[in-house]
Amino acid sequence: MASQSHARPTHPFVSTYGDLAREVREAGLLERRRGYYALQIGVTTTAFVAVWVGFALLGDSWFQLLLAGALGLIVSQFGFLGHDAAHRQVFASPTWNAWSARILAGAFAGLSFAWWRGKHNKHHRAPNEEDYDPDIAAGAIAFTPTIVAERSGFARWFADHQGWLFFPLLTLEGINLHVASIRSCLDRGATHPWRRLELVLVATRLGAYVAVLVVFLPPGLAAAFLAVQMAVFGVSLGAAFAPAHKGMPLVPPGMRLDFLRRQVLVSRNVHGNPVVDVLMGGLNYQIEHHLFPSMPRCNLRRARPIVRAHCARVGIPYVEVGLVRSYLIVIDYLNNVGLRARDPFDCPLAARLRA
Template sequence: MSQLVADDSQPHGPQQRHTSLYTDLSRTVRELGMLRRRRGYYWTRIGLVTAAFAGVWVGVGLLGNSWLQLLMAGALALVLTQVAFLSHDGAHRQIFTSNAWNDWTARLLGGVLAGMSAAWWRAKHSRHHAAPNQLDRDPDIGPGVVAFTPDAVARRNGLGTWLAQRQGWFFFPLLTLEGLNLYVASLRHLLRRTATMVERIEAAIVLARLGGYLTVLLILLPVGKAGAFLGLQFAVFGICLGGSFAPNHKGMPLVPATMKLDFLRRQVLMSRNIRGGVMIDFALGGLNYQIEHHLFPSMPRPTLKKVQPIVREYCELHDVKYTEVGLVESYRIVIDYLNNVGLRARDPFQCPLVTQYRN
């Protein structure tokens, strides 16, 4: 039997009704206990990832001066992707009930193992969650090498315009540089003059981790092999991490900077789920349940799959479009959108609620 029932006691004006939508869904999810922490799950994953990280470095030490170290570089990148997912979960406070425990788990996983700043990630990612795909508010569609909006394409000319019209084909090769970009952006945030005391502590952790990483590589390997190891690790890390975020919002509707939407529609209409099984869940770190993650950002990762049928049914009940596609199809959509961002969707997304509000 369905868990969801339309609440006729709620106000019937469009603004009040739309505002109450998320409240009703959130109450149902909370009453079902789906926001309870899954500490056993997370302690197990943290233990396995830490052991895998240590195992890679044992392998690096045993191999010594060999080009087979490139296999270890790839393995390290895959492990660091899983570390980044766990740090992301900690930053969203999905792991523990204590905010401090979550924050320091994110910092230590991100800083000690991955060599990146959780504080920088949280600041950037929180703005994205607050306004996904909203112009001038979502940093993930802001100005950069790739133009994600028609306005960004319009500001280019000559070679820039030519590249923008073909950028979809360059998107995945560019992801090989995303790992390096993440490290640079992380350090810039931590080393700014206005950094807090906690961020300065985090900066010391990150710098020690990166410095130790380079030192170990240069001790074990000649400069050329060390550089190849580092380059491959950054490239694979960038592809894995960037490839897990790209399908979630790229090619979904854009929202004008001044438009106001109720919370449920703001999160659901701009997000895309990726269909798949256990391997997709693992490879994308649970971010394939992007709609559910945006609606309940502090929900433990393994619960997202369980809440999905409830969210999907609720969206269907209230005529809110729920988007879910396969992984290959999602990448096709991203590539097609990026290649045509300057030709299509010249006008930002026009929310169907506008007419109702005006009436």
């Protein structure tokens, strides 16, 4: 990349995030919405209990798989609530938020709060930055041209077709999240003080869940129930997070950007309605969420026109598409990411900044 693309931008709107934040704050959109979250937690917990009541009443029936799918969606909602608490959206007290996230994520979703917070906070600091953002790090899926270029043989063939395989692979994401959580809790080098407690929460949640299935269902049905629930859980979370940044510009390592552009230029919103808002945990308002991580989820929709108008005034592209279109963009990007291994001096993001 040309050296000038690494220089600090000098456009007059570099420091306008303060103006935007003031406008949002004056609109009352950063105030806590405890009533909203009390309702969300209450409804989600009630649905969780209802599924298990239905489970007990149905017994040995393949209709249990319908409950398994519903349970997958409900567990993902606990994951979203844990995500909100981890971002301090629920309470003014950091301690109350941390414990809420720890219980919601660990006891109900089977995820480690500390592991998730460490990974997710790093993503928020520098979304889509190569060699930094853990969400685009090398793994089964190659998210950057650099990673694709390092692969050969079957791995390269897979990378060239990974767009079509991405959503089927999300059926395994739930298992991946559980395994990563347990490994983090078992890591003696981890520094978070509640590692052992989180291990107890996550292990008890997962162990008790499997035990109930094995005890009360025939082996085949128990395995099918677990598979369906895990698949729906993984797809639900993955389908909410994937449209946010995949297919948006990548930030070269070490590139210096002001906060407003660092967050907006690499984020994508998805047109929302109440159903989409619930199913995606509010993450369809990704631009607003990245600009104001502690903003309560229910206020993101109201912040959208303010943020969009501000971006229009200062000339920053604000990307928003429909739900289906967002998934097609993700598939196309992943299928063609290897073709984007272009001249390193031809950087789309730098071109935008120089425009």
